[in-house]
Amino acid sequence: MNKNLLSCVALFLFCFSALLQSQTYQLIGNPVVTTGWDIVPSATVSGDFIQLTANQTGQVGGIKLNAPINLKYCDKWRVEFDFRIDGTGTPAYGNGDGLAFWYLNNPPASYTSGGGLGIPANSNGLMVGFDIFNNSTEAQMSKIHVLYGTNNTAGSNIEFNNTAGSTYHTADLNPTQPFVGATYKHVEVLGEVSPTNPNNWVIQIKLDNVTVVNQTFAPSGGAIGMTTGYFGFSASTGAASARHSIKNVKVYTDKVPILQNTVSQSNCPNPTTGFATINLTSFNTQFVANPSNYTFTYYVQGNPTPIANPTSFQYNANTTINVFVKDNAALLCDNPDGKIQLTLGDFTASNVTLTTCNNNYATTATFNLTTAAVTGTPGAVKKYYKTLADLTNNVNEITNPAAYVSAPGKVYVKVTTPQGCTGNAEITLSFFPLPVATDASIQTCFGDTLGINGIFDLTTANVSSEPGITKVFYTSLDNAINNTNPIANPTLYPSSSGTVYVKVTGTNSCYVIRKITLTVIPPTRSSVLKDKIICIEDRTNLDAGPGFVSYEWSTGATTQSISGISVGSYWVRLQTGNCYTIQLVNVKAAGNPVISSLDIKNNTITVNVSGGTPAYQYSLDGTNWQNSNVFTGLPRGENTIFVKDSYDCEPIAVQVTVPNLINAITPNGDNINDVIDYTELAYKKNLVFTVYDRYGNKKFEADKIRNFKWDGTSGNKKLPTGTYWYTISWNENDKNNTQTIYNGWVLLKNRE
Numbered sequence: 001m002n003k004n005l006l007s008c009v010a011l012f013l014f015c016f017s018a019l020l021q022s023q024t025y026q027l028i029g030n031p032v033v034t035t036g037w038d039i040v041p042s043a044t045v046s047g048d049f050i051q052l053t054a055n056q057t058g059q060v061g062g063i064k065l066n067a068p069i070n071l072k073y074c075d076k077w078r079v080e081f082d083f084r085i086d087g088t089g090t091p092a093y094g095n096g097d098g099l100a101f102w103y104l105n106n107p108p109a110s111y112t113s114g115g116g117l118g119i120p121a122n123s124n125g126l127m128v129g130f131d132i133f134n135n136s137t138e139a140q141m142s143k144i145h146v147l148y149g150t151n152n153t154a155g156s157n158i159e160f161n162n163t164a165g166s167t168y169h170t171a172d173l174n175p176t177q178p179f180v181g182a183t184y185k186h187v188e189v190l191g192e193v194s195p196t197n198p199n200n201w202v203i204q205i206k207l208d209n210v211t212v213v214n215q216t217f218a219p220s221g222g223a224i225g226m227t228t229g230y231f232g233f234s235a236s237t238g239a240a241s242a243r244h245s246i247k248n249v250k251v252y253t254d255k256v257p258i259l260q261n262t263v264s265q266s267n268c269p270n271p272t273t274g275f276a277t278i279n280l281t282s283f284n285t286q287f288v289a290n291p292s293n294y295t296f297t298y299y300v301q302g303n304p305t306p307i308a309n310p311t312s313f314q315y316n317a318n319t320t321i322n323v324f325v326k327d328n329a330a331l332l333c334d335n336p337d338g339k340i341q342l343t344l345g346d347f348t349a350s351n352v353t354l355t356t357c358n359n360n361y362a363t364t365a366t367f368n369l370t371t372a373a374v375t376g377t378p379g380a381v382k383k384y385y386k387t388l389a390d391l392t393n394n395v396n397e398i399t400n401p402a403a404y405v406s407a408p409g410k411v412y413v414k415v416t417t418p419q420g421c422t423g424n425a426e427i428t429l430s431f432f433p434l435p436v437a438t439d440a441s442i443q444t445c446f447g448d449t450l451g452i453n454g455i456f457d458l459t460t461a462n463v464s465s466e467p468g469i470t471k472v473f474y475t476s477l478d479n480a481i482n483n484t485n486p487i488a489n490p491t492l493y494p495s496s497s498g499t500v501y502v503k504v505t506g507t508n509s510c511y512v513i514r515k516i517t518l519t520v521i522p523p524t525r526s527s528v529l530k531d532k533i534i535c536i537e538d539r540t541n542l543d544a545g546p547g548f549v550s551y552e553w554s555t556g557a558t559t560q561s562i563s564g565i566s567v568g569s570y571w572v573r574l575q576t577g578n579c580y581t582i583q584l585v586n587v588k589a590a591g592n593p594v595i596s597s598l599d600i601k602n603n604t605i606t607v608n609v610s611g612g613t614p615a616y617q618y619s620l621d622g623t624n625w626q627n628s629n630v631f632t633g634l635p636r637g638e639n640t641i642f643v644k645d646s647y648d649c650e651p652i653a654v655q656v657t658v659p660n661l662i663n664a665i666t667p668n669g670d671n672i673n674d675v676i677d678y679t680e681l682a683y684k685k686n687l688v689f690t691v692y693d694r695y696g697n698k699k700f701e702a703d704k705i706r707n708f709k710w711d712g713t714s715g716n717k718k719l720p721t722g723t724y725w726y727t728i729s730w731n732e733n734d735k736n737n738t739q740t741i742y743n744g745w746v747l748l749k750n751r752e
Contacts, residue, residue: 025037025065025231025249025250025251026249026250026251027050027063027081027246027247027248027249028048028247028248028249028250029048030047030048031045031046031047031048032045032047032048032049032050032247034050034063036065036066036067037063037064037065037066038063038064038065038066038107039062039063040060040061040062040063040064040108040111040234041060041061042054042059042060042061043061043062043063043235044061046245048247049084049245049246049247050063050233050245050246050247050249051243051244051245052099052118052233052234052235052244052245052246053235053236053237053241053242053243053244054241054243055086055087055241055242055243056237056241057096057237057238057239057240057241058113058237058238059113059235059236059237059241060111060112060113060118060234060235060236060237061111061118061234061235061236061244062108062111062118062232062233062234062235063232063233063234063246064107064108064230064231064232064233065230065231065232065251067230068107068228068229068230069103069228069229069230069231069251070227070228071103071191071227071228071229071333072227072228073255073324073333073334073335073336074191074193074255074333074334075192075193075326075333075334076190076191076192076193077190077191077192077252077333078188078189078190078191078252079101079188079189079231079249079250079251079252080186080187080188080189080248080249080250081101081186081187081233081246081247081248081249081250082184082185082186082187082246082247082248083099083130083179083184083185083187083244083245083246084181084182084183084184084185084243084244084245084246085098085099085130085132085179085180085181085242085243085244085245086180086181086182086242086243086245087241087242087243095132095133095140095180095240095241095242096114096132096133096237096238096239096240096241096242097114097115097116097117097131097132097133097235097236097237097238097240097242098117098129098130098131098132098133098179098235098236098242098244099117099118099129099130099233099234099235099244099246100117100118100119100127100128100129100130100158100233100234100235101127101128101130101187101189101231101232101233102119102123102125102126102127102128102231102232102233102234103125103126103229103230103231104120104123104124104125104127104229104230104232105123105124105125105222105223105226105228105229105230106123106124106229106230107230108120108123108230108232108234111234111236112155112156112236113236113237113238114155114157114236114237114238114239115131115133115135115155115157115159115236115238116151116155116156116157116158116236117129117130117131117157117158117234117235117236118234118235118236119151119156119158119234120151120156121151121152121156122150122151122152122156122222123150123151123156124149124150124151124221124222124223124226125148125222125223125226125229126146126147126148126191126201126203126217126223126229127145127146127147127148127151127158128144128145128146128189128203128205129144129145129146129147129158129159130142130144130179130187131143131144131145131159132179132180132242133238133240134159135155135157135159135160140174140180141172141174142172142173142174142177142178142179142180143159143169143170143171143172143173144169144170144173144205144207144212144213145158145159145161145167145168145169145170146167146168146169146203146205146213146215146217147161147163147166147167148166148167148201148203148217148218148219148220148223149161149163149166149167149219149220149221149222149223150220150221150222150223152221163220163221165217165218165220166217166218166219166220166221166223167217168203168213168215168217170212170213173207173212177207177208177210177212180242184245184247185207185208186207186208186209187205187206187207188204188205188206188209189203189204189205190203190204190205190206191203192204194216197216197218199218199219200216200217200218200219201216201217201219202214202215202216202217203215203216203217231251233246233249254332254333255332255333255334255335256288256294256325256326256327256332256333256334256335257288257335258287258288258325258335258337258338259286259287259288259289260286260287261337261338261339262338262339262340262341263283263286263287263339263340263341264340264341264342264343265278265283265340265341265342265343266342266343266344266345267342267343267344267345267419268344268345268346268347268417268419268421269316269344269419269421270419270420272420273316274316275314275315275316276314276315276316276342276344276419277312277313277314277419278313278314278315278342279310279311279312279313280296280298280307280310280311280313280321280323280340281296281310281311283323283340284296287323287325287338288325293327293328293329294325294326294327294328295325295326295328296310296323296324296325296326297323297324297326298310298313298321298322298323298324298340299321299322299324300319300320300321300322301319301320301321301322301339307321315342315344316344317344318341318342318343318344319342320339320340320341320342321339321340321341321342322336322338322339323336323338323339323340324336324338325338346421346423347375347377347415347417347421347422347423348423349374349375349413349415349423349424349425350373350374350375350425351374351425351426351427351428352372352373352374352425352427352428353427353428353429353430354367354368354369354371354372354427354428354429354430355430355431355432356429356431356432357431357432357434357508357509357510357511358431358432358434358510359434359510359511359512360434360481360511360512360513361434361512363407364405364406364407365405365406365431366403366404366405367404367405367406367429368401368402368403368404369384369398369401369402369404369411369413369427370382370401370402372413372425372427374413374415374425374427375415375417375423375425377415377417377418378418379417379418380415380416380417380418381415381416382401382413382414382415382416383397383413383414383416384397384398384401384404384411384412384413384427385397385398385411385412385413385414386398386411386412387412388412388424390412391412391413391414391424394414398411406429407429408429408430408431409428409429410426410427410428410429411426411427411429412424412425412426412427413425413426413427431510432506432508432510433506433508433510434506434510434511434512435464435466435469435504435505435506435510435511435512436464436466437463437464437466437469437502437504437512437514438462438463438464438514439463439514439515439516439517440461440462440463440514440515440516440517441461441516441517441518441519442456442457442458442460442461442516442517442518442519443518443519443520443521444456444457444518444519444520444521445520445521445578445579445580446520446521446522446523446579447494447520451520451522451523452496452497452520452522453494453495453496453520454494454495454496454520454521455492455493455494456493456494456495456518457490457491457492457493458473458487458490458491458493458500458502458516459471459490459491461502461516463502463504463514463516464504464514466504466506468506468507469504469505469506469507470504470505471502471503471504471505472486472502472503472505473486473487473490473493473500473501473502473503473516474486474487474500474501474502474503475487475500475501476501477501477513477515479501480501480502480503480513481513483503487500495518495520496518496520497518497519497520498517498518499515499516499517499518500515500516500518501513501514501515501516502514502516521576521577521579523579523581523583524548524574524576524579524581525574525581525583526544526545526548526572526574526583527545528543528544528545529542529543529544529545529572529583529585530585531585531586531587531588532585532586532587532588533587533588533589533590533613533647534567534587534588534589534590534647535589535590535647535648535649535650536567536589536590536649537649537650538649539563539564539565539566540563540565540587541561541562541563541564541565542561542562542563542565542570542572542585542587543560543561544560544561544572544574544583545560546560548560548574548575548576549575549576549577550573550574550575551572551573551574551575552572552573553570553571553572553573554570554571554572555570565587566587567587567588567589568586568587569584569585569586569587570584570585570586570587571583571584571585572585590612590613590645590647590649591611591612591613592611592612592645592649592652593609593610593611593612593613593616593643593644593645593652594609594610594611594612594652594736595607595608595609595641595643595652595654595734595736595738596608596609596610596736596738596739597738597739597740597741598641598654598656598732598738598739598740598741599740599741599743600656600658600659600740600741600742600743601742601743601744602744603632603633603634603635603636603658604630604631604632604633604634605630605631605634605639605641605656605658606629606630607629607630607631607641607643608629609629609643611645612644612645612646612647613645613646613647614645614646615627615645615646616629616643616644616645616646617643617644617645618631618641618642618643619641619642619643619651620639620640620641620642621640621642622642622651622653625642625644634658635658636658636659636660637657637658638655638656638657639655639656639657639658640653640654640655640656641653641654641655641656652736653734654732654734654736654738655732655733655734656732656740657681657684657740658742659678659680659681659728659742660680662676662677662744662746663744663745663746663747664746664747664748664749665710665711665712665746665747665748665749666749666750667711667712667713667718667748667750668751674711675709675710675711675712676689676709676710676726676746677708677709678702678708678709678728679707679708679709681708681728681730682704682707682708683733684730684731684732684733684740685730685731685732685733685737686729686730686731687703687704687708687728687729687730688701688702688703688728688729688730689701689702689703689708689709689710689726689727689728690702690726690727690728690729691710691714691724691725691726691746692724692725692726692727693719693722693724693725694722694723694724694725699714699719699724700713700714710726712748712750718750719748719750720748720750721748721749721750722747722748723745723746723747723748724745724746724747724748725743725744725745726743726744726745726746727741727742727743727744728741728742728744729741729742
């Protein structure tokens with residue numbers, strides 16, 4: 001068998017190291033599972049073992065795999081099984097005959113009884129017989145016969161086959177390891193390609209872990225060039241009988257698994273030599289995940305000689321490379337299924353489109369031309385140009401292809417492969433679509449007493465309805481462009497009327513910046529609702545005027561106006577749109593006029609008024625009114641004067657005394673007109689009586705101490721005869737302490 005190579009089958013191996021094993025073919029279980037095996041009478045399943053023959057004479061039985069196994073590419077294979085030969089023996093002189101394990105090129109058509117151990121006549125392959133009957137001496141024995149050739153001796157008995165280099169017969173093992181007995185014997189058969197001659201096998205057989213065969217075998221006869229065969233077991237009895245049984249059969253049939261059978265590569269030839277150069281080992285990772293665990297051998301299909309320099313393989317025509325993968329641990333059969341399909345072709349660079357963002361409607365964007373997948377060839381060199389003419393003439397190469405600023409358009413790239421092939425490609429530069437967004441305006445109601453600031457929910461601004469967008473808000477355009485200081489809480493943003501900005505980013509990460517105009521709706525107050533002034537005892541109406549959505553008064557009324565309102569402070573809550581304004585209004589009591597002073601001359605009184613709201617009206621009886629503040633012809637004594645202002649409220653009144661007039665005194669001691677006496681006015685508050693000469697010089701002042709009298713003296717000296725002026729002033733006994741002044745003159749006649 002040939003050791004060089006992979007294939008579709010199998011490894012029959014013994015793996016002590018827990019590496020890859022697969023017991024694809026086995027006979028185990030209770031009862032034994034025989035799926036994949038053919039049983040030949042008189043073999044039967046009996047519990048956990050296969051009984052090849054009963055303890056009777058003339059019995060032949062066998063069992064074989066129903067599919068052939070290809071060992072061409074296995075350096076090493078292994079089979080394990082247990083066998084038992086027991087029985088009383090008929091006739092009494094011994095047991096017969098034994099059993100065999102084999103690998104034959106054709107499925108047996110018939111089995112040989114007696115000393116043939118069931119092996120078909122003229123079989124080709126590897127045969128291992130466990131013989132218990134010596135056909136020469138007709139005595140019992142325990143020998144192992146190995147034949148790697150054709151079983152063509154008399155009676156098809158390999159005991160008699162002595163083909164040089166292809167057979168081996170152990171000594172009789174009865175003294176140490178007899179085959180016949182009640183217990184099972186454990187057999188391990190290991191086949192390995194000879195390291196000195198790959199056509200030969202080294203066969204090692206262990207019986208109960210004792211090596212009984214370790215021999216190199218050269219194929220002979222029909223075994224020469226054999227690569228495929230059937231594994232199986234047989235047993236026979238002739239004139240003597242024995243029961244032959246096997247169990248725990250394990251045939252290991254794994255080969256190196258590969259990820260894929262075929263890979264392809266097209267390479268352009270060197271324009272000078274016409275040959276393309278390829279590193280075949282670069283494909284190893286496409287066959288197995290861990291190439292270092294395997295040895296790879298490469299063959300040009302149809303050529304049995306391996307490629308000597310696979311790292312620099314050259315070809316000038318389409319070529320198929322067969323790849324053989326060998327397990328370095330010698331646990332798996334080689335795998336010959338790998339193929340590399342190499343073709344020659346002109347190199348072609350692919351036209352591609354690069355797309356990026358022109359954020360916020362920029363007319364240009366930055367493109368990384370090196371990311372354009374114009375070729376998948378490793379090691380290719382790319383040069384970029386603005387125009388095809390520049391590329392053709394190899395001028396004006398773009399020196400910053402990784403950060404090329406451009407409007408939408410095209411650039412051109414020249415691609416040169418490591419083999420020297422060149423190709424041109426066109427790179428189309430385009431922009432991603434920007435999110436659709438517009439400037440927006442939002443309003444909110446005033447939120448402070450000045451009506452300047454409000455709270456805005458910026459997220460309600462209708463800048464875009466495009467699905468999948470994100471929005472971030474900023475106080476300035478610079479912040480939005482630089483992505484700094486975003487508004488932390490856009491749903492509760494306090495601000496006066498003004499502007500903010502929103503960065504709207506689409507699902508492709510492109511963005512635009514839009515302006516949001518903020519308007520604080522100021523308080524909307526009634527222009528007709530004014531403070532009123534009424535008489536304290538009166539009632540009035542308050543009207544907020546039309547044009548408001550709703551009205552709510554402090555009185556509880558919800559009408560535009562309220563009536564029967566007395567003096568006091570009121571408010572009305574006015575709705576405009578969704579905003580509310582509370583407007584205060586006062587109904588004030590009209591201020592009463594005040595009689596500030598009264599001037600009396602003889603029978604004339606002049607009323608001086610302050611406060612209130614002119615024009616004033618005057619009356620002596622509270623019924624008949626005049627516009628003049630002067631009353632004439634008043635009687636001496638008490639008079640009442642009424643005054644009201646333009647509000648026509650309850651009038652104020654003051655009681656006025658018109659004193660008696662004394663126009664001459666003669667202080668001569670006759671007790672007639674000796675003094676001016678105003679003691680009758682002493683009940684008036686702050687009463688003062690003052691006398692002046694005709695030059696205005698004060699000569700005498702009569703107050704409470706002087707009993708409000710004047711006797712024509714000044715400084716206790718008589719004044720000369722003449723006319724003197726005097727005034728009498730006091731405050732009326734009303735709540736305003738109205739000041740009253742009476743002016744008069746008197747003729748003084750003193751004796752000289």
